Amino acid sequence: MYTHVFLGIKDTMQGSANPKILIGHITTSTYIPAGILTLLLGATSINDDISKGTAEIIISKPINRVVGYFVHKFLGQSIVITGALITSTLFSISIAKCYGLHMSERMIENVFLITLLTLLAMIQLLALGYLISLIIRSPNIALGASLVLFLIISFILPQIVENMAENKAKDEFGISGWKDYSSMSYEEIERYKERIDELQREYDLRFLFYAPNIQLLDIAGDLEGTAVNNIITHNLSRIGIMIGLTLIYLILGLAYFKRMDLR
């Protein structure tokens, strides 16, 4: 999945890849297809078993419905996703090496960090998908609903939040129209841009905590060849939110599933 990104980078930058741009590309080019697949997988997990009747077969056996069925199923699917992501990362790195793209050790570390964070995002989406599959009984409706939800979470709401950040910054700098820009000095414009950036990162955390792609991008924005543990310490809140939200989805799902009629 990453391969084309590496190759593209190689062509344009002749081997001196800027990790920030690279990671940004990886994040979106992996996140969108893998994220959609994962969410759809989750959204048809339980309801499909119920409508096909396989849930009935399983639960009629001496298996605990929460641990033996729900948790096992979730773990199984998580392992498959983990395997797929790690394999594709390794594959991409080896291809990139074959083509002679120079990658520093730090950059490889960063790629792995992003893979790990992408994985975290995927598991969060899987947990969200499970919630959907519990609430929406028809697998087909659940598929449609999760596609729409994915679009809203990943693109529409972030666009709105981006506008909010920009408007706030404009307010602060007293910008109301095009001519205000022309009267600004170069430094002022730079400060204005930085302010937008700052506001946006703040708003991302506050209003888009449920959008793992946004958290990923914000973390990737910190990369610029920084050491992995620095990145982690600098983004503890974002990583914490991703893990915390996953747990919340799972706990909600489990609590609901425990008392749910499987028919």
Next chain:
Amino acid sequence: MLKIENLVKVYKDVRALDGLSLEVKEGQIYGFLGPNGAGKTTAILSILGMIFPQKGRIEVLGEEVFNGKFDEKKLIKVKYRIGYMPENATLWDFLTPMQTLDIIGEAFKMSKVERQKRSEELLKLVDLWDARNKKVGKLSKGMRQRLLLAQALVNDPELLILDEPMSGLDPKGIAEFKELIRQFNKGGKTLFFSSHILAHVEEICNTIGVIVKGKLRAQGTLNNIKREFLRKTGYIILIETSKPVKIDLDAKVEVIDANRYKITASRDIREELHDLIALQGAKVLTMQVKEPTMEDIFLHLISSPQSRFSGEIFKSFNHTYK
């Protein structure tokens, strides 16, 4: 073996079980008979802890698995000794029959050797041996139904619960299925199976329970139910009159066509009928007392308003365990 007491299950707006009570004794072939929507599947899924009833008690194989709420430990313990075949379920299309039974065996913590042996036995028993390595998705409906039965037998259960096992089978399939059930029962095993078709349970079951609108309306051997029906409500009279009449007696009247009526009454009302019809200026052309068939009794049970017959039949069988 299996005892259900006053079970109540209300789905959002449907009262599917309305105080259901029944008892299945060891070694019985129990036919759980009722029209579509009577609550048969709901009762069965409750026994297995698939759905949550609001009230009542369920005892299976000597364990009280439900009394207002489920006892998860007992439920799991008991499931080692139960076999269950769902209505309208599909198995995993991408597995073979052999793999399917192997996985089910794993759920019962059977060893690899045991699983292998049991799968072979069962695939031969249900005549799927030749198809053992085909994908389940490629099997015919009848074959998949037989695999569904096989998966219920993996643990050699003491109690086998089947939900509408014969619906969708052709006459030959039904005959074969009944034979399998008989064989299973010969080993002293108990069977509890539901159906909405009298013919499916009539000759094979030694006990039947009739469920209507979430309540048991009759329970016992076919002979007992018939005798009871004759004693309490058993007069079926068919009459043909010279013109339409209004029959206003303490009896259930069905209009067959223009001037023909089927009357079910609790006593011999032939004289009263004659008088009533004469009073309306009509003549009785034919009058015939009919020996009730099981079909008549079943139809009577599922169609009569409960107030009128106040569950007479049910009561007489019920006192033994109430």
